[in-house]
Amino acid sequence: MSPEPTSLLQGTLDLLILKSLIAGEMHGLGVSRRVQQITGGTFVVKPGSLFPALHRMEEEGWISSFWGESENNRRAKYYRLSKAGLKQLELETKRWGRITWAIAQALEAS
């Protein structure tokens, strides 16, 4: 994957979703809340971006879904990280590291 400027934002969202799913399988709202939690409230993922991303990533094979029971006995769709997703997470993490390093370098230069 070549780093494209437009994919930065999307890549960030993917990274955050994958990262939050490391903690275990969860439904859409769970993912949303988890992202909010692990970013210290910096990122609030709106359903309008969350669901398209989840469905797209499922079609990519990074995550899989199943129907289960929520904490309050409500039927909800759960998502779980797949092997390919784990690999993707590593990839995205490395890429993100490169980007932040590069940006930091750029900002430090006088």
Add this chain to the structure above:
Amino acid sequence: MPLLVKTRSFLRNLFLSKRVEADLDQEIHSHLEMLIEEKIRAGMPPREAQRAARIELGGAEQVKEQVRDARTGAFLESLLQDFRFAIRSLRRAPGLTAFVVITLALGIGMTSATFSMVDALIFRPYPVPHPSSVVTLVSTTHDSPFDDFSYREYLDIRDKTKSYDGVVANADMEAVGFSAEPGNVPRVKGGMMVSGNYFHALGVEPHLGRGFREDEDQVPGRDAVVVLGPDFWSHEFAGDPSVLGKTILLNGTKFTVIGVAPNTFPGMLTFGHPDFYMPLAMAHVFSTNLQKDFFEDRDDRELYVKARLKPGTTLEQARHELAVLARNFEREYPNANRSRGAAVYTQFQTRTIEDENWKFGVIFVILALAVLLVACTNVAGLLLSRARSRTREIAVRLALGAGRFRLIRLLLTESMILASLGGMAGIAIGYGVIEWFHSKDSIVFATELPMAVPFRMDTRVLFACVALSAMSALLCGLAPALQSTRVDLVNALKSADVDVLGGKRLWGRNMLVVAQVSMSLMLLTASFLMARGFQHALLDGTGFAKDHLLMSRFDPRLMQYNATQTQQFYHLLAERMRQTLGVRSEALTQNIPFGTDDFDGVAFVPDGFQMPPDRANFNSTMDTVDEGYFETMGIPILRGRAFLPSDTAEAPRVAIVNELFAKHYWPVGDAVGKHIRLDSSSGTSVEIVGVARTIKYQSMQKPMDFVYMPLAQHPVARMVLMLRSSGDPLQLVQPVKDVVRLLDPNLPMLQTRAYQDFYLNQTVKGPLIAIELVGTMGVVGLLLAVAGLYGLVAYNVSRRTREIGIRIALGAASSDVLRLVIGKGLVLVGIGTAIGLAMGFAIEQLMNSMLFDAGGVDIVAYIIVVPSLFLVTMLAAYVPARRASRIAPTQALRYE
């Protein structure tokens, strides 16, 4: 792996869309419920929690739509949506849909059928592997860019050229007497003599058995072997493989069947499909020029030569090599080859030079394209009107956030569906037209030989249909789509029907009116012209009597007569016929006027004529006739005498020329008593004993030089018996049969029919096919144009009802209004007529230069066509304008 997953989701999205949708719906729903629960748990009152949750979700439908867009195959999905939508909206207007489909089908059908003609006549590749490397080698003279080679010349070309992987030769397809068993009465079939390497060099693998070996074509008369054509094999031998090794009789000689050509190889000819192929070495069994020695005489030119270019050899190199060879021929054999060149032609050049029928095809295609264009403008006009009445629908869609591109795509999908339906129906129509052509086979080819119209609906023509459909979809869909999506939303939503960009939009529609008028005018001009051109060619008169004539062809070669037997047969036949009751006079001729075969040519030098240094001789067409010919055909001898029984083989050679010939070579003085020498200035001297009136020998041809030779001095194998009857000529059929049976019960009589009937077939019914076709296109074009014109003008006027109401409210008289509206229509038709006249004139020039001289501008066509177009326009403008001018102003202002 990822690809697999993707494909699976793609297929799931496509085929299980209902389940995917329900899933999504439930997911969003449960998400919302959970949000509400979360907020209630946080202490919000239930009502407020619900509100807050909905705000946070941001609209369930919008979220779903965003998910859908993210799915794999979203593009295809939306395309399918467009498709479904378009089908639905078309089904809501079945009348319009049907009209558009039929209109387009007529245009596409006509065009594809005529394209199949041009394709078959020019473009369709030879049915052999790597057809583009097959070239045609021809001998050229001053008079002909397309002459044949002699056997000796062919051998030299084959052995001395280095540009080719094989040089093959074939003679014309000729009538051959075929019988499967000895003792059977021979039937006429089409056989073609080919060189020994013919199949091998062309790359044709026999379906059964083998092709000829090279050595089977080396010793004259030794190897009587034959390869059957695929159709002949399946018809005559029911596709029986045991036919190999079987002996059949061709012209009474036993031939062994050694192979069957494959189905993929119907032969190299455009029209004919040989029933069987024989080696050139067996030429003595078949029809070669009796005056010459086929294997030895270098000027016995009866062979067509084709060759396969070696890979890497250019056409230029091949041409240069052959030109050098031709110069060598000229030096070594000055008698046979003086001022003779040679040329190498590609398939395209060969087909366009050899036969001129393709020109009709091209003109038909041009006319059919005009019909298609009229059809497209019609449909464009209709869709435009429809788009106008959909303005509000489209404006609502735009206001709700539909992208302009998406809407254009939707509208184009609609016209694409219309064009596809039209294309499919068009294929049916094209197929029908081609079938109609095939039903005319027997008229087009009045012969026993296996000939057929080569037009067919194959993949190439189908491809053309698809391309035409796509083109017409764009032509008639793009403009309406672009225009109807370019609306001012506020105005369009306020009122359903206001011409916001009035001027511009009307301009487009006016263009359509002009285009239709001019196209239909051109079409009609062309069809009138074509009909008149043929009529011209017919009415010119032929110069001989056609009634009370019976014709019957004989070919004693079919029964292996030698030259003496042949002459004996004709002598007896003529003598017996003269004595038959009801026969006023009798004639024998090698070819009949307007016949299916070409006349022979004769090379000669007028005695005492100073030949230009670069010419060895002149050429003229000729015919071999007996002494009863001029009387029987009613051709007057203007000076000198007709042939006499005393002009025997031993008597001094004589000839009769036509008036044109006489004037041509002896402009002053009498041709009678002058001499010509055959072939060259040292050839046989022939005295001209008579000058006959110039008659017409072929339709669509200018009068030509003509020489008649007496049968006794110029023996020919194949002759036509012509009998002038006192009553119905067909009453003589039985007497002729009786006479022939007495002479030889096995000799077939060919083409026995009344000459008048044959003549009409050749000159009237054939051209009638063309006239019918062009006439149909003209009428279809005119009807479409009239319908379209009426619709467009009437629509334009009805759009102005409000304006007319205002004018009348302000005090205009209804006659003023009528004048205004009709005047506008007339201006448009006037412009269209001017353009149409110019185009009609152009096509007239084209047809005159390509086909025949039908005289100057066809006034009649314009007198009929132009006023009728004006009338239609006036009517189309008058009816709605009158309605508008009659309604009360208040009503008109409230209209719409």
